[in-house]
Amino acid sequence: MGFKVQDHYFKKAKKEKYLARxxxxxxxxxxxxxxxxxxxxxxxxGYFPGSWIQYTQKVIGEEGLVVGCxxxxxxxxxxxxxxxxxxxxxxFDIQNLEELEVSKKFDVIVSDMAPNTTGxxxxxxxxxxxxxxxxxxxxxxxxxxxGNLVIKVFDSNKAQQYLKxxxxxxxxxxxxxPKSTRSVSKEFFVIGKNFKA
Ligand SMILES: C[S@@+](CC[C@H](N)C(=O)[O-])C[C@H]1O[C@@H](n2cnc3c(N)ncnc32)[C@H](O)[C@@H]1O
Numbered sequence: 001m002g003f004k005v006q007d008h009y010f011k012k013a014k015k016e017k018y019l020a021r022x023x024x025x026x027x028x029x030x031x032x033x034x035x036x037x038x039x040x041x042x043x044x045x046g047y048f049p050g051s052w053i054q055y056t057q058k059v060i061g062e063e064g065l066v067v068g069c070x071x072x073x074x075x076x077x078x079x080x081x082x083x084x085x086x087x088x089x090x091x092f093d094i095q096n097l098e099e100l101e102v103s104k105k106f107d108v109i110v111s112d113m114a115p116n117t118t119g120x121x122x123x124x125x126x127x128x129x130x131x132x133x134x135x136x137x138x139x140x141x142x143x144x145x146x147g148n149l150v151i152k153v154f155d156s157n158k159a160q161q162y163l164k165x166x167x168x169x170x171x172x173x174x175x176x177x178p179k180s181t182r183s184v185s186k187e188f189f190v191i192g193k194n195f196k197a
Contacts (some may be wrong), residue, residue, distance in 0.1 A: 007021075007182075009021040009024050009180045012024070013051065013109070014164065014194050018051040018054055019049040019050045019051045019054060019075070019077065020049055020050075020051035021051070022051050022052060022112055022148075022180075022181060023051035023052065023055050024055065024178065024179075024180035025077075025112075025178040025180055025181060025189065026051075026052045026056070026110065026112075026147065026150070027055055028057050028176075028178040028179060028180065029051065029150055029176060029178060029189055029191060030055075030059065033141055033148075033174060033176075033191045033193065034057060035108055035110075035148040035150055035193070036059045036060060036108055036148075037059070038059070038060060038061045038063065038064065039060060039061065039062070039063040039064050039070055040059075040060045040107040041064060041065045041066075041067075041102060041104065041106050041107050041108075042056050042059075042060060042064070042065070042066045042106060042107065042108045042109075042110065043066075043068075043069070043100070043108075043109050043110070043142060044056065044066055044067070044068045044110050044111075044112075045070075045091050045109065045110070045111040045112075045113050045135060046068070046069075046070055046091070046111055046112050046113030046114065046131075047068030047069065047070050047086065047112075048068075048070035048072040048075055049075050049077070050068065050075050050077065050078045050086075052112055053066050053068050053081075053084055053086070054111060056110070057081055057083050057084050060083065061083070062082065062083055062197045063083075064083055065083050065084075065085065065102070066083060066084050066085075067084075067085045067086075067087070067100050067101075067102060067106075067179065068084065068085070068086040068087065069086075069087050069088075069089040069091060069094065069100070070086075070087075070088065071087070071088070071089070071090050071155045071189075072088065072102075073088050074086045074087065074088050083112055085101060087150055091111075091113065091131065091134050091135070091138070092134060094138065094177045095155075096141070097141070097142065104144070105141075105142055105143060105144040105147070106142050106143055106144065106147060107144060107147050107148070107149075108143075108147055108148045108149070108150070108152070109134075109135065109138075109139065109142060109143050109147070109149045110149075110150040110151075111131070111135045111149075111150070111151045111152060112152045113131045113135075113152065114128070114131075114152065114154075114187075115127035115128055115130075115131060117159075118169070121123075123159065124154065124156055125156035125159065126158070127155075128153070128159070129156065129159050129162060130156055132151060132153060132159065132162065132163075133162065135149070135151055136166050138167075139195065140197065143195045143197075144195070144197075145175040145195055145196065145197035146193070146194050146195060147194075147195045148192065148193050148194070148195070149190070149191070149192040149195065150172070150189060150190070150191050150192075151190050151192075152187055152188075152189055153187065153189065153190055154186050154187055155186045155187070155188060157185075162170060163190060164170060166192075167192075168196070169192065169196055170192035170193055170194055170195055171193060171194035171196065172192075172193045172194065173190065173191070173192050173193075174190070174191040174193075175188055175189070175190055175191075176188060176191060176193075177189070
């Protein structure tokens with residue numbers, strides 16, 4: 001059973017009516033690397049409960065669209081937002097753009113996906129890496145040339161090796177541990193800018 005650490009960012013998110021404290025990770029990434037812009041069409045993999053969607057839909061504005069996919073049932077709290085579509089879908093099952101109800105490739109892919117953890121480090125690291133590999137697998141079909149990627153990674157030697165092999169797919173590739181990430185956490189984010197296709 002999980003529990004919520006009621007730290008500074010948890011309280012701030014509650015006060016500012018965000019659905020999760022993760023909002024501050026994407027906000028910091030976006031302020032530093034400018035991954036999102038007005039009018040963008042964005043896919044958010046593992047969006048639930050939806051604080052990244054709340055942030056993204058404000059930045060992209062009414063001309064933009066953010067599509068969320070998660071294995072959890074859709075969060076009805078997001079359904080009133082005009083520039084948002086959410087689906088109950090496993091990233092391993094997504095086949096094409098049509099099933100996401102879009103007709104062109106995305107400008108940005110963001111993924112905060114995290115597997116169900118077992119507590120066995122090597123198993124959890126492998127599950128996390130499977131999710132990362134799936135995002136990179138989808139990139140040629142889903143991300144337009146010049147598009148950006150933000151992806152959460154649980155650190156491991158295998159993940160580092162895999163990311164090294166992917167880095168040339170983007171013109172620039174950055175690693176960031178946002179301030180709001182708990183200091184004990186092994187997670188960091190990879191930001192790929194300008195997908196070469
Ligand atoms: C840390 S949460 C995301 C929080 C979200 N960024 C927010 O700001 O509210 C990670 C999510 O990844 C989802 N997830 C894990 N495996 C997935 C998969 N195979 N396909 C889609 N979503 C997945 C989980 O269900 C969970 O909701």
